[in-house]
Amino acid sequence: MTININKCTLEDSRKLQKIGYETFKETFEHQNSPENMNAYLDRAFNLKQLEKELSNISSQFFLVYFNDEAAGYLKVNTNEAQSEEMGDETLEIERIYIKKKFQKHGIGKYLLNKAMEIALENNKKKIWLGVWEKNENAIAFYKKMGFVHSGVHSFYMGGEKQMDFIMIKTLI
Template sequence: MPEPIIRRAGPDDAEALAGIGALTFTETFGHLYPPEDLAQFLEEAYGLERTRGTLADPAKAAWLVEAGGEVVGYAEAGPCGLPHPEVTPSCGELKRLYLLKTWQNGGLGRRLFGETMAWLLRAGPRDVWIGVWSENHGAQRFYGRHGFTQVGEYGFPVGGTVDREFILRKAAVSFSTEPARDAGREHNFA
Protein backbone atom coordinates (compact mmCIF):
# COMPACT_ATOMS: atom_id res chain seq x y z
CA MET A 1 0.00 0.00 0.00
CA PRO A 2 1.24 3.52 -0.71
CA GLU A 3 2.42 5.64 2.22
CA PRO A 4 -0.50 7.87 3.22
CA ILE A 5 -0.12 11.61 3.61
CA ILE A 6 -2.12 13.90 5.87
CA ARG A 7 -2.72 17.42 4.64
CA ARG A 8 -4.85 20.38 5.62
CA ALA A 9 -7.95 20.65 3.43
CA GLY A 10 -8.61 23.88 1.55
CA PRO A 11 -11.57 25.38 -0.34
CA ASP A 12 -10.87 23.27 -3.45
CA ASP A 13 -11.26 20.10 -1.36
CA ALA A 14 -14.97 20.51 -0.53
CA GLU A 15 -16.14 17.69 -2.81
CA ALA A 16 -13.44 15.30 -1.58
CA LEU A 17 -14.16 16.13 2.06
CA ALA A 18 -17.93 15.74 1.65
CA GLY A 19 -17.42 12.48 -0.24
CA ILE A 20 -15.11 10.84 2.29
CA GLY A 21 -17.31 12.04 5.13
CA ALA A 22 -20.42 10.40 3.70
CA LEU A 23 -18.50 7.26 2.69
CA THR A 24 -16.84 6.66 6.07
CA PHE A 25 -20.00 7.40 8.04
CA THR A 26 -21.98 4.98 5.87
CA GLU A 27 -19.25 2.32 6.06
CA THR A 28 -19.08 2.63 9.85
CA PHE A 29 -22.68 3.26 10.89
CA GLY A 30 -24.95 2.98 7.84
CA HIS A 31 -26.26 -0.46 8.78
CA LEU A 32 -27.78 1.00 11.95
CA TYR A 33 -30.34 3.28 10.30
CA PRO A 34 -33.35 3.07 8.03
CA PRO A 35 -32.36 4.27 4.53
CA GLU A 36 -34.45 7.45 4.79
CA ASP A 37 -32.83 8.43 8.12
CA LEU A 38 -29.35 7.78 6.73
CA ALA A 39 -30.04 9.76 3.54
CA GLN A 40 -31.39 12.73 5.51
CA PHE A 41 -28.40 12.74 7.85
CA LEU A 42 -25.84 12.44 5.05
CA GLU A 43 -27.35 15.42 3.23
CA GLU A 44 -27.39 17.54 6.40
CA ALA A 45 -23.99 16.52 7.74
CA TYR A 46 -21.99 16.04 4.54
CA GLY A 47 -23.75 18.20 1.97
CA LEU A 48 -21.51 20.24 -0.29
CA GLU A 49 -22.72 23.64 0.95
CA ARG A 50 -22.19 22.67 4.60
CA THR A 51 -18.72 21.38 3.74
CA ARG A 52 -17.83 24.57 1.86
CA GLY A 53 -18.95 26.55 4.90
CA THR A 54 -16.72 24.50 7.18
CA LEU A 55 -13.71 25.04 4.93
CA ALA A 56 -14.39 28.79 4.68
CA ASP A 57 -14.69 29.28 8.46
CA PRO A 58 -11.35 30.44 9.93
CA ALA A 59 -12.33 29.02 13.34
CA LYS A 60 -12.55 25.50 11.85
CA ALA A 61 -10.09 23.18 10.13
CA ALA A 62 -10.20 19.91 8.22
CA TRP A 63 -7.57 17.41 7.10
CA LEU A 64 -7.58 14.81 4.35
CA VAL A 65 -5.69 11.53 4.43
CA GLU A 66 -4.59 10.48 0.95
CA ALA A 67 -2.93 7.32 -0.30
CA GLY A 68 -2.17 6.55 -3.92
CA GLY A 69 -4.25 9.51 -5.12
CA GLU A 70 -7.32 8.39 -3.15
CA VAL A 71 -8.83 10.01 -0.05
CA VAL A 72 -8.94 7.36 2.69
CA GLY A 73 -9.81 9.43 5.76
CA TYR A 74 -10.30 12.85 7.27
CA ALA A 75 -10.71 14.89 10.43
CA GLU A 76 -12.49 18.12 11.36
CA ALA A 77 -12.05 20.41 14.36
CA GLY A 78 -13.25 23.76 15.61
CA PRO A 79 -15.09 25.50 18.43
CA CYS A 80 -16.97 23.14 20.71
CA GLY A 81 -20.67 22.81 19.94
CA LEU A 82 -21.51 19.96 22.31
CA PRO A 83 -24.46 20.44 24.70
CA HIS A 84 -22.66 20.51 28.04
CA PRO A 85 -22.94 23.25 30.71
CA GLU A 86 -19.14 23.52 31.11
CA VAL A 87 -18.45 24.27 27.43
CA THR A 88 -17.14 27.81 27.00
CA PRO A 89 -16.28 29.83 23.87
CA SER A 90 -12.59 29.00 24.42
CA CYS A 91 -13.19 25.23 24.22
CA GLY A 92 -12.18 23.24 21.14
CA GLU A 93 -13.78 20.12 19.70
CA LEU A 94 -12.46 17.27 17.62
CA LYS A 95 -15.64 17.02 15.59
CA ARG A 96 -14.88 14.10 13.29
CA LEU A 97 -12.07 11.64 12.72
CA TYR A 98 -12.65 8.76 10.32
CA LEU A 99 -10.62 6.35 8.21
CA LEU A 100 -11.85 3.77 5.76
CA LYS A 101 -11.83 0.36 7.44
CA THR A 102 -8.91 -0.91 5.36
CA TRP A 103 -6.75 1.93 6.75
CA GLN A 104 -7.58 1.47 10.43
CA ASN A 105 -5.41 -0.04 13.18
CA GLY A 106 -2.07 0.81 11.60
CA GLY A 107 -1.21 4.00 13.47
CA LEU A 108 -2.68 6.35 10.87
CA GLY A 109 -5.57 7.34 13.15
CA ARG A 110 -3.10 8.30 15.87
CA ARG A 111 -1.16 10.45 13.36
CA LEU A 112 -4.36 12.16 12.20
CA PHE A 113 -5.42 12.67 15.83
CA GLY A 114 -2.01 14.24 16.56
CA GLU A 115 -2.32 16.69 13.65
CA THR A 116 -5.81 17.69 14.75
CA MET A 117 -4.91 18.10 18.41
CA ALA A 118 -1.82 20.15 17.55
CA TRP A 119 -4.07 22.54 15.60
CA LEU A 120 -6.63 22.71 18.42
CA LEU A 121 -3.89 23.54 20.93
CA ARG A 122 -1.81 25.82 18.68
CA ALA A 123 -2.57 28.89 20.83
CA GLY A 124 -1.94 27.04 24.09
CA PRO A 125 -3.75 24.65 26.39
CA ARG A 126 -7.54 24.59 26.42
CA ASP A 127 -10.27 22.06 27.10
CA VAL A 128 -10.88 19.79 24.12
CA TRP A 129 -14.17 17.93 23.72
CA ILE A 130 -15.34 14.96 21.65
CA GLY A 131 -18.74 13.33 21.09
CA VAL A 132 -18.57 9.54 20.70
CA TRP A 133 -21.36 7.03 20.05
CA SER A 134 -22.06 5.07 23.23
CA GLU A 135 -21.52 1.74 21.46
CA ASN A 136 -18.22 2.72 19.84
CA HIS A 137 -16.03 1.07 22.44
CA GLY A 138 -12.87 1.18 20.32
CA ALA A 139 -13.14 4.96 19.98
CA GLN A 140 -13.79 5.34 23.69
CA ARG A 141 -10.67 3.29 24.52
CA PHE A 142 -8.56 5.27 22.05
CA TYR A 143 -9.59 8.64 23.46
CA GLY A 144 -9.29 7.36 27.02
CA ARG A 145 -5.67 6.41 26.35
CA HIS A 146 -5.14 10.04 25.33
CA GLY A 147 -6.56 11.50 28.54
CA PHE A 148 -10.22 12.07 27.62
CA THR A 149 -12.86 11.20 30.20
CA GLN A 150 -16.62 10.91 29.90
CA VAL A 151 -18.39 13.93 31.40
CA GLY A 152 -21.90 13.64 29.96
CA GLU A 153 -24.15 12.33 27.23
CA TYR A 154 -26.83 13.53 24.83
CA GLY A 155 -29.10 12.41 22.01
CA PHE A 156 -27.46 12.55 18.56
CA PRO A 157 -30.06 12.64 15.76
CA VAL A 158 -29.52 10.67 12.57
CA GLY A 159 -32.68 11.47 10.62
CA GLY A 160 -35.53 10.30 12.85
CA THR A 161 -33.25 8.03 14.90
CA VAL A 162 -31.63 9.39 18.06
CA ASP A 163 -28.44 7.73 19.25
CA ARG A 164 -26.97 7.87 22.73
CA GLU A 165 -23.73 9.83 22.44
CA PHE A 166 -21.10 10.24 25.14
CA ILE A 167 -19.42 13.60 25.72
CA LEU A 168 -15.69 13.29 26.46
CA ARG A 169 -13.36 16.05 27.63
CA LYS A 170 -9.64 16.46 28.02
CA ALA A 171 -8.92 19.25 30.48
CA ALA A 172 -6.64 22.11 29.47
CA VAL A 173 -3.13 20.74 29.73
CA SER A 174 -0.23 20.55 27.33
CA PHE A 175 -0.72 18.00 24.58
CA SER A 176 1.21 14.85 23.81
CA THR A 177 0.44 12.39 21.02
CA GLU A 178 1.53 9.60 23.34
CA PRO A 179 -1.24 7.76 25.19
CA ALA A 180 -1.69 8.55 28.86
CA ARG A 181 -0.17 5.77 30.96
CA ASP A 182 -2.94 5.62 33.53
CA ALA A 183 -5.99 6.27 31.32
CA GLY A 184 -8.52 3.55 30.66
CA ARG A 185 -11.12 4.44 28.40
CA GLU A 186 -12.92 7.68 19.24
CA HIS A 187 -15.13 8.21 16.19
CA ASN A 188 -14.95 5.34 13.75
CA PHE A 189 -11.61 3.99 14.27
CA ALA A 190 -9.19 4.94 13.29
Protein backbone atom coordinates in the same frame (compact mmCIF):
# COMPACT_ATOMS: atom_id res chain seq x y z
CA MET B 1 4.16 3.35 4.70
CA THR B 2 3.68 7.10 4.48
CA ILE B 3 0.98 9.19 6.11
CA ASN B 4 0.40 12.74 4.89
CA ILE B 5 -2.14 15.33 5.91
CA ASN B 6 -3.43 18.31 3.94
CA LYS B 7 -5.56 21.17 5.20
CA CYS B 8 -8.74 21.45 3.13
CA THR B 9 -9.84 24.48 1.17
CA LEU B 10 -13.09 25.17 -0.68
CA GLU B 11 -11.56 23.40 -3.69
CA ASP B 12 -11.55 20.17 -1.65
CA SER B 13 -15.30 20.18 -0.98
CA ARG B 14 -16.06 17.33 -3.40
CA LYS B 15 -13.23 15.16 -2.06
CA LEU B 16 -14.44 15.88 1.46
CA GLN B 17 -18.01 15.05 0.49
CA LYS B 18 -16.94 11.72 -1.01
CA ILE B 19 -14.84 10.60 1.94
CA GLY B 20 -17.43 11.91 4.41
CA TYR B 21 -20.21 9.85 2.83
CA GLU B 22 -18.02 6.77 2.52
CA THR B 23 -16.59 6.74 6.04
CA PHE B 24 -19.85 7.62 7.77
CA LYS B 25 -21.76 4.90 5.92
CA GLU B 26 -19.04 2.32 6.61
CA THR B 27 -19.08 3.17 10.30
CA PHE B 28 -22.79 3.45 11.03
CA GLU B 29 -24.87 1.97 8.19
CA HIS B 30 -25.28 -1.43 9.84
CA GLN B 31 -26.74 0.14 13.02
CA ASN B 32 -29.17 2.66 11.52
CA SER B 33 -32.15 2.62 9.18
CA PRO B 34 -31.53 3.56 5.53
CA GLU B 35 -33.99 6.47 5.90
CA ASN B 36 -32.17 7.99 8.89
CA MET B 37 -28.77 7.35 7.32
CA ASN B 38 -29.73 9.04 4.05
CA ALA B 39 -31.38 11.98 5.83
CA TYR B 40 -28.22 12.59 7.87
CA LEU B 41 -25.87 12.21 4.89
CA ASP B 42 -27.96 14.59 2.79
CA ARG B 43 -27.96 17.21 5.55
CA ALA B 44 -24.36 16.92 6.74
CA PHE B 45 -22.53 16.30 3.48
CA ASN B 46 -24.31 18.32 0.82
CA LEU B 47 -21.88 20.64 -0.97
CA LYS B 48 -23.54 23.84 0.24
CA GLN B 49 -23.20 22.72 3.89
CA LEU B 50 -19.59 21.61 3.45
CA GLU B 51 -18.67 24.90 1.74
CA LYS B 52 -20.27 26.80 4.62
CA GLU B 53 -18.24 24.80 7.15
CA LEU B 54 -15.03 25.13 5.12
CA SER B 55 -15.54 28.91 5.06
CA ASN B 56 -15.88 29.19 8.84
CA ILE B 57 -12.60 30.52 10.27
CA SER B 58 -13.27 28.64 13.53
CA SER B 59 -13.38 25.25 11.76
CA GLN B 60 -10.63 23.34 9.99
CA PHE B 61 -10.78 20.17 7.88
CA PHE B 62 -7.84 17.94 7.01
CA LEU B 63 -7.65 15.05 4.56
CA VAL B 64 -5.25 12.28 5.52
CA TYR B 65 -3.52 10.09 2.96
CA PHE B 66 -1.98 6.66 3.44
CA ASN B 67 0.54 5.89 0.68
CA ASP B 68 -1.04 8.67 -1.43
CA GLU B 69 -4.59 7.27 -1.15
CA ALA B 70 -7.26 9.26 0.71
CA ALA B 71 -7.73 7.35 3.98
CA GLY B 72 -9.84 9.64 6.15
CA TYR B 73 -10.35 13.12 7.48
CA LEU B 74 -10.44 15.31 10.57
CA LYS B 75 -12.60 18.31 11.46
CA VAL B 76 -11.78 20.51 14.45
CA ASN B 77 -13.71 23.49 15.84
CA THR B 78 -12.96 26.35 18.18
CA ASN B 79 -14.97 29.26 19.53
CA GLU B 80 -18.58 29.46 18.31
CA ALA B 81 -18.11 26.61 15.80
CA GLN B 82 -18.07 24.04 18.61
CA SER B 83 -21.22 21.92 18.73
CA GLU B 84 -21.49 22.44 22.50
CA GLU B 85 -20.61 25.47 24.64
CA MET B 86 -17.36 24.31 26.19
CA GLY B 87 -15.56 27.62 26.66
CA ASP B 88 -12.65 29.46 25.11
CA GLU B 89 -10.01 27.05 26.39
CA THR B 90 -11.24 24.05 24.40
CA LEU B 91 -10.97 22.61 20.91
CA GLU B 92 -13.59 20.20 19.59
CA ILE B 93 -12.78 17.23 17.41
CA GLU B 94 -16.12 17.16 15.61
CA ARG B 95 -15.24 14.48 13.09
CA ILE B 96 -12.45 11.97 12.88
CA TYR B 97 -13.12 9.21 10.37
CA ILE B 98 -10.90 6.63 8.71
CA LYS B 99 -11.88 4.20 5.96
CA LYS B 100 -12.12 0.65 7.33
CA LYS B 101 -9.32 -0.65 5.13
CA PHE B 102 -6.94 1.91 6.66
CA GLN B 103 -7.84 1.32 10.28
CA LYS B 104 -5.23 -0.25 12.58
CA HIS B 105 -2.38 1.59 10.80
CA GLY B 106 -1.92 4.40 13.34
CA ILE B 107 -3.90 6.96 11.34
CA GLY B 108 -6.37 7.65 14.15
CA LYS B 109 -3.51 8.40 16.54
CA TYR B 110 -1.90 10.56 13.84
CA LEU B 111 -5.11 12.61 13.45
CA LEU B 112 -5.55 12.94 17.22
CA ASN B 113 -1.98 14.20 17.49
CA LYS B 114 -2.73 16.75 14.76
CA ALA B 115 -5.79 17.95 16.71
CA MET B 116 -3.69 18.26 19.90
CA GLU B 117 -1.02 20.19 17.98
CA ILE B 118 -3.66 22.64 16.69
CA ALA B 119 -5.12 22.99 20.19
CA LEU B 120 -1.74 23.79 21.72
CA GLU B 121 -0.87 26.26 18.92
CA ASN B 122 -4.12 28.05 19.81
CA ASN B 123 -3.46 27.98 23.57
CA LYS B 124 -6.28 25.54 24.28
CA LYS B 125 -6.10 23.58 27.53
CA LYS B 126 -8.48 20.76 26.61
CA ILE B 127 -9.74 18.87 23.60
CA TRP B 128 -13.10 17.15 23.50
CA LEU B 129 -15.32 15.11 21.24
CA GLY B 130 -18.68 13.40 21.10
CA VAL B 131 -18.74 9.68 20.36
CA TRP B 132 -21.87 7.57 19.87
CA GLU B 133 -22.54 5.48 22.96
CA LYS B 134 -22.75 2.33 20.77
CA ASN B 135 -19.38 2.92 19.05
CA GLU B 136 -17.42 0.71 21.44
CA ASN B 137 -14.23 0.54 19.36
CA ALA B 138 -13.96 4.33 19.19
CA ILE B 139 -14.71 4.73 22.90
CA ALA B 140 -11.97 2.22 23.77
CA PHE B 141 -9.52 4.02 21.46
CA TYR B 142 -10.25 7.43 22.99
CA LYS B 143 -9.88 6.06 26.52
CA LYS B 144 -6.53 4.56 25.51
CA MET B 145 -5.52 8.00 24.21
CA GLY B 146 -6.30 9.65 27.56
CA PHE B 147 -9.86 10.90 27.08
CA VAL B 148 -12.34 10.63 29.95
CA HIS B 149 -16.12 10.39 29.75
CA SER B 150 -17.58 13.61 31.15
CA GLY B 151 -21.18 13.81 29.98
CA VAL B 152 -23.60 13.25 27.10
CA HIS B 153 -25.26 15.22 24.35
CA SER B 154 -27.89 14.49 21.76
CA PHE B 155 -27.07 13.60 18.17
CA TYR B 156 -29.78 13.33 15.52
CA MET B 157 -29.49 10.60 12.92
CA GLY B 158 -32.25 11.67 10.60
CA GLY B 159 -35.33 11.69 12.83
CA GLU B 160 -33.82 9.51 15.55
CA LYS B 161 -32.36 11.03 18.70
CA GLN B 162 -29.18 9.23 19.76
CA MET B 163 -26.78 9.83 22.64
CA ASP B 164 -23.13 10.73 22.27
CA PHE B 165 -20.71 10.47 25.15
CA ILE B 166 -18.71 13.65 25.63
CA MET B 167 -15.08 12.77 26.22
CA ILE B 168 -12.41 15.27 27.25
CA LYS B 169 -8.63 15.22 27.39
CA THR B 170 -6.68 17.81 29.37
CA LEU B 171 -3.56 19.01 27.54
CA ILE B 172 -1.98 21.49 29.96
